[in-house]
Amino acid sequence: MTTATRYASFLRRLMATVIDMLILMPVTSLILYLWLGQEKFMALMLKENPFDIGPEEFVVNYALPIVLTIFLWLKFAGTPGKLLASCKVVDAETLGPLTLSQAIIRYFAYIISSLPLGLGFLWIIWDKNKQGFHDKLSKTCVIQESDEDLLKNDNSNNNFVA
Numbered sequence: 001m002t003t004a005t006r007y008a009s010f011l012r013r014l015m016a017t018v019i020d021m022l023i024l025m026p027v028t029s030l031i032l033y034l035w036l037g038q039e040k041f042m043a044l045m046l047k048e049n050p051f052d053i054g055p056e057e058f059v060v061n062y063a064l065p066i067v068l069t070i071f072l073w074l075k076f077a078g079t080p081g082k083l084l085a086s087c088k089v090v091d092a093e094t095l096g097p098l099t100l101s102q103a104i105i106r107y108f109a110y111i112i113s114s115l116p117l118g119l120g121f122l123w124i125i126w127d128k129n130k131q132g133f134h135d136k137l138s139k140t141c142v143i144q145e146s147d148e149d150l151l152k153n154d155n156s157n158n159n160f161v162a
Contacts, residue, residue: 005095005143006143006144006145007129007130007131007141007142007143007144008085008087008130008142008143008144009124009130009144010121010122010124010125010130012085012087012144013082013085013087013124013130013142015081015085016078016079016081016082016084016085016087017081018081019080019081019084019085020079020080020081020082023080023081024065028060028061028064028065031060031064032044032056032057032060032061035056035060036056044057066107069107070100070103070104070107073089073098073103073106074097074098074100074103077089077090077097077098082142085144086144086145087142087143087144087145088142088143088145089106089140089141089142090140090141090142090143091139091140092129092131092135092139092140092141093139095141095143098138098140102138102139102140103138105137105138106134106135106137106138106140109133109134109137109138110134112133112134112137113132113133113134119133120132120133120134121133129141130142
C-alpha cells in the first residue's frame with residue numbers, strides 16, 4: 001500500500017449502501033411483480049410472516065443480489081453506489097482486483113459484520129484502514145479514488161479514437 005492510498009470513510013460507504021438499496025429495492029420489486037403477477041405480488045407484500053418465502057422470492061431477494069453483487073465487485077470493483085461515490089473494493093494487500101473467493105467471503109461476512117448491532121460495520125469508523133469485519137475476513141478494503149485518478153480516467157476516455 002502506498003502513502004497516497006485513501007481509504008473510503010464510513011459515511012462515504014454508508015452513502016454508497018443507501019444508493020445501492022434505492023436501486024435494488026425497486027428493481028427486485030419490479031422483477032417479482034412481473035414474475036408473480038399482480039395478485040401474487042400483492043399477497044406477498046401483505047403477508048404476515050416475511051420469512052415464509054417461495055422459490056421465486058428466494059431467487060429474486062437472495063440469489064440474484066448475491067450473484068449480482070459478486071459479479072459487480074469482480075467486473076467493476078464496486079456496486080453502482082460505490083462507483084457513484086468514487087470508491088473501489090480491492091484486495092487489501094495489493095490494491096488490485098478481488099479474487100472470486102474474496103468476493104464470496106466478503107459477501108457472506110456481511111452477516112458477521114451485522115452482529116451484534118452492526119459493530120462490524122461501525123468498526124470502519126475506528127479502523128486505521130477503514131476496514132469492517134467483512135473486509136478483514138476477506139482481506140479486502142474500500143479505497144476512494146483520488147481526484148487525479150478520476151481525471152486520468154476521464155482523460156483516457158476522451159482520447160478514444162473511433
